[in-house]
Amino acid sequence: MRSHLLNETTADLYRRTVTEGVDRVAAKLATTRRPHTGISVDELTPVIDGIDLDRPLGDASAALDELEDVYLRDAVYFHHPRYLGHLNCPVVIPAVVGEAVLSAVNSSLDTWDQSIGGTLIERRLIEWTARRIGLGEGADGVFTSGGSQSNFHALLLARDEACRIVMKRALDAGTELTKAELLPKLRIFTSEASHFSVQKSAAMLGLGYEAVIAVPVDRARRMDTSVLALELEECAAEGLFPMAVVATAGTTDFGSIDPLPEIARLASEHSAWMHVDAAYGCGLLVSPTRRHLLDGIEHADSVTVDYHKSFFQPVSSSAVLVRDRDTLKHATYHADYLNPRRMAEERIPNQVDKSIQTTRRFDALKLWMTLRVMGADGVGSLFDEVVGLAAAGWEILDADPRFEVVVKPQLSTLVFRYVPATDGDGPRPDLLDEAQLHARKALFASGEAVVAGTKVDGKQYLKFTLLNPQTTTADITAVLDLVAAHAEQFLGESLAVHH
Structure with missing residues (x-):
């Protein structure tokens, strides 16, 4: 063998x-x-x-x-132009070459003596990303397995920073407050359209799902900062502590970007950690034309980026970045067999010192190869193409009487539903919901296209996630015709059975 x-x-x-x-x-x-x-x-x-x-x-x-x-x-x-489902992108060839190299060499990025150049390449890419965000000279970070892990890591740091700060204030005031007493009083604020990993992270961090305050969104599906301000004030009035405000730069369902400058101001006023989940919207960091949509992200205490969404990288390729590298120490543990404390004193760069993982793939190599072959503008122009395609897709949907579309996209997601033309009241709401579900399932079973689905205000909707620059408006139109045909057939058969 x-x-x-x-x-x-x-x-x-x-x-x-x-x-x-x-x-x-x-x-x-x-x-x-x-x-x-x-x-x-x-x-x-x-x-x-x-x-x-x-x-x-x-x-x-x-x-x-x-x-x-x-x-x-x-x-x-995912490379097929009629895959319009989830946040999965076609991948660029330089990244696939990197994947082949890193799998064969099989470096582990936890310690210097297992990776050497791999450690330095990852650190260089973290520095490059932090500079693109604007986090400042004290920034740092580490690659992760994906956005959920990055969000969890960031909120772990936010939790321990909140505990450190609040417990010190109590001690300075002559009161001793234990961590066990404090944890039930911590609160996380995020929009009702944010990623579910915020709730899961709160539960895993011992805070419970109830620690997350879901802030309503406006008509553009962005966090309503006027409500956020009220919620933060109410939190203080009840003797609770705002641990973190999580802003989303590219929600999974709508691609909406929360008002980052205003959220940064409110978080600062209430001494709350500001985390920006830019797993989807991070492609704007290299956009030649749309970088301004992320204005305000530079004020974040931590940021999630998923290169395997809008940088066209193979899974997995993600990172969490922080404004203050010292906060990463909340995830540090020195094991004698792996990264003893003396190594830090000798300035040996062990990435495990800042990661919640131990053994970790050299996923950074894929992004390195991509940037060295294509350049940042090359990646950004691809993301610009799909954002532009979504804008054109919105025009198509808005002009088509068979569909209603929820919101004009900021990124590359379109949420819509089939609505039949009727002279009277139309199908029952539950039947119309079933028509959307049937159309999605029938389309998937046919193999002709893949679309996603979600719920908006309790109603069933369909979703295009456009991440393929090869997709055209002709593809969008063709898939919409297929959706309408499946939905019409379902409603026709259902009404015939009813009658």
Whole structure:
């Protein structure tokens, strides 16, 4: 079995095997005509369950043949222009090259003696991103597995900073306050359209879901800062402590960007940590034309960025950044076998000192390769294209009487629903909701396109997430026609059965 280990004796086998795998994927990409085959769970499950994992094939070519049947044939291909579902982007080739390199070398980014240049490359990219945000000379950060982890990491720092500050104030006033006494009094403020990871983070941090105050949004689906101001004042009046205000720069459902300058002002007035979840909107950091949409992000205490959303990177590639590098110490633990305290004193750069992960992939290499080949403007221009496409898509939807669209997009998301033309009252609200769900499911089952769905004010809506510069307005129009056809058929059959 040693013949399968990657080393100096198997370099030729490695080259041949990986090349065959690349050839298979390249052939699949070249011949894919729709984003999904339409296969169902019931069809695919017995195929995979029927494979005996205790009887290896012994040959990579045979395993790749099998992989065609269990994965490659039926995978959802995000590069297809009619994949309009979730926040998944097609990936750029330099990043895929980086992925191949980092997987083969297999550096672990927790300590210097496991990564060397990898550590310095990651640190350089964190510095570059922090400068793009405008966080200042004291900024720092670390790569993470994704936006949920980045948000959790940021709120962990915010929690411990709040505890440090409030407990010191109490001590200065002659009162001793323990962390256990303080935690139930901490509150997090975020918009009702923010990512669910804020609530999950609060629960995992021992604060409970009830610690999160959901602030209503305005008509543009941005946090209503007048309500935020009232909520912060009420928090203080009740003897509670505003631990953090989480602003979103690109909500998952609407792509809306909260009013960052005003939120920064309010957070500062109430001594609350300001976190900006820019997992989606971070592509604006390299936009040649739309960087101003993130004005105010430079005031944040921490920022989440997901390069694997709007920088066209393979999953996973994310980071959390902080204005004050000293706050990262809240996640530091010195283990004698890994990163003893003496290493910090000797200025040995161990990334585990600031991460909540230990073993960690060299995901930064993908972004490094991308910037070295394409440049920041190259990435930003791609993101600009999909933002412009969404604006054109909104015009199409707004002019089409078959649909209602919720809000004019700031980024590249469109939320809409099919509404049939009627002379009377129209279908029952529950039936209209079912029509949206049916259209989405039927479209996915056909394999012709993939769209997402969500709820707005209790009603079912459909969603286009546009992250593919290859998608055109003709694709949008064609998918809308398919949605309308499926919804019309469902409503027609449902009304016929009712009558």
